Amino acid sequence: GGSGDGVKSEGEDTGPMRLGHSGEPLYTTLVGHPVSDDNHSVTIGESGTVTFEDLHLFEKNAHFNRERIPERVVHAKGAGAHGFFEVTQDVTDLCKAGIFSEVGKKTPVFARFCTVTGESGFADTARDPRGFALKFYTEEGNWDLVGNNTPVFFVRDALKFPDLIHSQKRNPQTHMKDPNAFWDFLSLVPESLHQVLITFSPRGVPDGHRHMHGYGSHTFKWVNKEGKAHWVKFHFISDQGIKNITHERAVELAGINPDYSTEDLFQNIQNGNGPSWTFKVQVMPLEDAPSYRFDPFDLTKVWSHKDYPLREVGKLKLDRNPTNYFAEVEQASFSPAHMVPGIEASPDRVLQARLFAYDDAARYRLGANHLQLPINQCPFAKVQNYSRDGQMNYGDNGGGKPNYFPNSFEDLPRPDPAQPDVHPYEHEGGIVARAPPRKWSEQDDYEQPRALWNHMSKEDQEQTAKNIAGHIQGAKDFIIERQLGVFRKCDPSLAQKVEEMLGMKKKSEDPYTMVA
Ligand code: HEM
Numbered sequence: 001g002g003s004g005d006g007v008k009s010e011g012e013d014t015g016p017m018r019l020g021h022s023g024e025p026l027y028t029t030l031v032g033h034p035v036s037d038d039n040h041s042v043t044i045g046e047s048g049t050v051t052f053e054d055l056h057l058f059e060k061n062a063h064f065n066r067e068r069i070p071e072r073v074v075h076a077k078g079a080g081a082h083g084f085f086e087v088t089q090d091v092t093d094l095c096k097a098g099i100f101s102e103v104g105k106k107t108p109v110f111a112r113f114c115t116v117t118g119e120s121g122f123a124d125t126a127r128d129p130r131g132f133a134l135k136f137y138t139e140e141g142n143w144d145l146v147g148n149n150t151p152v153f154f155v156r157d158a159l160k161f162p163d164l165i166h167s168q169k170r171n172p173q174t175h176m177k178d179p180n181a182f183w184d185f186l187s188l189v190p191e192s193l194h195q196v197l198i199t200f201s202p203r204g205v206p207d208g209h210r211h212m213h214g215y216g217s218h219t220f221k222w223v224n225k226e227g228k229a230h231w232v233k234f235h236f237i238s239d240q241g242i243k244n245i246t247h248e249r250a251v252e253l254a255g256i257n258p259d260y261s262t263e264d265l266f267q268n269i270q271n272g273n274g275p276s277w278t279f280k281v282q283v284m285p286l287e288d289a290p291s292y293r294f295d296p297f298d299l300t301k302v303w304s305h306k307d308y309p310l311r312e313v314g315k316l317k318l319d320r321n322p323t324n325y326f327a328e329v330e331q332a333s334f335s336p337a338h339m340v341p342g343i344e345a346s347p348d349r350v351l352q353a354r355l356f357a358y359d360d361a362a363r364y365r366l367g368a369n370h371l372q373l374p375i376n377q378c379p380f381a382k383v384q385n386y387s388r389d390g391q392m393n394y395g396d397n398g399g400g401k402p403n404y405f406p407n408s409f410e411d412l413p414r415p416d417p418a419q420p421d422v423h424p425y426e427h428e429g430g431i432v433a434r435a436p437p438r439k440w441s442e443q444d445d446y447e448q449p450r451a452l453w454n455h456m457s458k459e460d461q462e463q464t465a466k467n468i469a470g471h472i473q474g475a476k477d478f479i480i481e482r483q484l485g486v487f488r489k490c491d492p493s494l495a496q497k498v499e500e501m502l503g504m505k506k507k508s509e510d511p512y513t514m515v516a
Pocket of ligand 1: 071073075078112114131132146147148153155157158161215216218332333334350353354358362365
């Protein structure tokens with residue numbers, strides 16, 4: 001039961017090595033023909049032109065020309081590692097998923113951590129949330145938990161997601177990061193404030209991927225063997241402890257070692273010091289949800305730990321580096337929709353949209369058969385269905401068996417009504433419409449950020465205000481004013497501290513007027 005039992009690294013299954021006449025491994029073309037010379041193209045005469053006879057020359061260059069695939073549209077810069085999950089506490093009263101069936105049970109895991117808005121070569125120490133994506137290879141198929149290092153998010157509706165990301169990526173004209181777009185969007189969308197404060201607090205730059213917690217962030221549903229359901233929130237608490245990098249050091253590291261977190265993870269695993277996390281859940285009875293003091297499915301909010309204390313489930317341990325970055329990390333595709341029986345979605349509207357977004361993105365990024373890639377295949381749960389064909393289909397594609405259902409033949413896959421993927425539950429009377437979330441008021445955008453601000457030490461408050469001021473100073477005055485208004489509504493001392501750091505005049509003299 002160690003790391004990744006049964007989960008392949010790339011290149012493990014290539015058959016016996018072919019040897020050349022010297023007894024050394026034979027270099028072959030992509031088709032497998034022997035290569036006799038890799039230094040000289042086939043030419044006409046000693047200084048003549050090359051010929052089309054040189055398949056190796058063209059093939060080698062043509063393949064090189066196609067090495068790049070689209071990077072992830074968000075979360076492009078990342079690092080991954082293999083490991084395992086071990087159950088330490090019995091939670092079978094809450095969840096029937098096989099992964100939790102008994103204390104001591106181990107399940108192989110692949111994890112990927114990343115920044116969000118930078119490209120695949122971006123600095124690891126950017127001030128940004130961090131992705132915290134886990135793929136559990138279970139006997140009931142893969143369970144992907146595609147979380148972040150923050151328990152909340154910028155928006156409570158995925159309809160705003162492309163705008164949020166546009167505003168944080170590059171300006172369409174200058175191709176530079178744009179504090180105007182960044183703060184223009186955020187100051188118009190105050191539901192972002194909870195996440196903004198976390199991102200600009202010292203936790204906005206974790207000291208590598210080992211020193212941060214991971215959160216499922218959304219509310220999920222756990223269902224037990226009797227079909228009883230609970231709402232749950234997932235927490236992965238770093239056993240290494242929280243450690244952050246100061247703003248100044250982060251900026252310095254971005255220059256000295258843009259791969260700081262990638263290196264930290266790789267080296268520590270290499271040295272036998274792989275990181276671990278303790279998996280805990282908050283559990284809310286379904287009956288509590290309608291009367292809880294705010295919408296428990298609102299992704300901009302955390303559940304009070306007093307109301308719903310953390311309950312331990314198990315340990316996540318990472319102990320094996322990928323052998324090939326592209327095959328295992330770049331080609332990994334995680335999706336919140338990959339859930340196993342006993343783990344289900346909640347009505348959180350961001351989660352619901354994400355259930356579609358990830359496999360859709362993977363079909364573009366990796367192709368229609370991305371789930372056939374070794375890193376995405378579950379070695380313990382054979383895939384059996386009637387989907388066929390598509391680009392780069394490299395299994396046996398169902399062989400000669402019927403490719404439709406229903407059919408009249410034996411020994412072919414049949415649905416099992418005893419294994420429902422969604423347990424029916426009552427929610428909100430069932431009128432489907434575009435509408436604001438239940439029990440939401442404007443005040444909601446400020447209450448928890450205010451509590452977070454007042455919970456911070458004086459020192460953390462100073463740093464947070466300084467980090468914000470350092471960033472927002474690049475925005476136009478009317479945008480700064482608007483965001484200061486958001487801060488003021490949260491807590492006058494927050495606005496005041498940022499203003500002090502900015503050293504700006506209270507009254508804006510900016511010539512730009514706001515386009516309403
Ligand atoms: C990556 C969409 C919110 C965590 C991605 C990708 C897309 C996406 C399209 C790229 C996937 C790929 O190419 O494989 C969305 C949408 C959201 C949203 C539409 C709606 C607001 C969130 C939230 C979290 C999150 C709230 C965390 C709680 C991640 C992570 C990755 C990712 C960790 C990288 C996964 C990996 O390592 O491959 N997202 N996202 N996203 N997202 Fe989201």
